[in-house]
Amino acid sequence: MARYTSEDTMPVMKSASAIFLLTALVLAAALPFAQGLLNEIDGKAGFYGYKTDVPVPSLPGAYVPDGGLNVVFFGYRSCGTVCPLQLLNLKALHDRLQGHPVQFVFVTLDPESDSQEELxxxxxxxxSNFRAVRPASFRQAQELAQEYGDFSAREGGVSKEINHGARIYVVTADDRRQLLYASPDLDLDRVSADLVQLMEHAKG
Structure with missing residues (x-):
């Protein structure tokens, strides 16, 4: 009977790991283009972001401006991965959309560490159009994120890291999520055009 040792399985494991890593890189590169493709498939062409129309909870202290939009992101201050990238995107969008009723809302997923004053x-x-929302607890923040379509979970052990999505949500004054951007790798010109178009649609 043939015997297999751990050394025999090492090449297979390394090959599987390489394939997994390559797949992850390909998917990451495709995310910015997937949004537009999904809209084409669903017959919702005309927007760069993924078009949706679902109700979401209002955010206390950061209600959507009349005739305007809330651009919402869930993160936390000590995040060193996707949060800095998306905050840079939000800052750039804020500067491009001066004069438009667009509010940028950061919802902390770590209210135990992020005080309202710090936020x-x-x-x-x-x-001037940035607002911070601080739920009462991590559990409430987690539930709020879930209602918007995001996810969050604390890592195990002593780590304070929180795994969460990198999504940006666009909400209209009737508290409906209308657009979703799934990646920090965004064409900001097209995002800006989406927001202006959405506001024009709201005017009727």
Missing amino acids: DGVMATMG
């Missing part, structure tokens, strides 16, 4: 201080450095 407000960060938002003040970003721009």
Whole structure:
């Protein structure tokens, strides 16, 4: 009977790991284009972001401006991965859309560590139309994110990291999520055009 040792399985494991890594890289590169493709498939062409129309909870202290939009992102201050990238995107969009009723809302997923004062201080450095929302607990933040279509989970052990999505959500004044952007790798010209188009549609 043939015997297999751990050394025999190492090449197979390395090959599988390489395939997994390559697949992940391909999917990451495809995310910015997937949004537009999904809209084409669903017959919702005309938007760069993924077009949806679902109700979401209003955000206390950050209600959608009349005739305008909320651009919502779930993250936390000590996040060192996707949050800085998406905040840079939001800052760039804020500067491009001066004069439009667009509010940029950062919802912390780590209210135990992020005080409202600290969050407000960060938002003040970003721009006049930035707001911060701090749920009462991680559980409430997690549930709120889930209602918007996001996910969040604490890593195990002593780590304080929170795994979460990198999505940006666009909400109209009737508290309906109308657009979703799934990746920080965005064409900001097209995102800006989406937001202006959505506001024009709202005017009727």
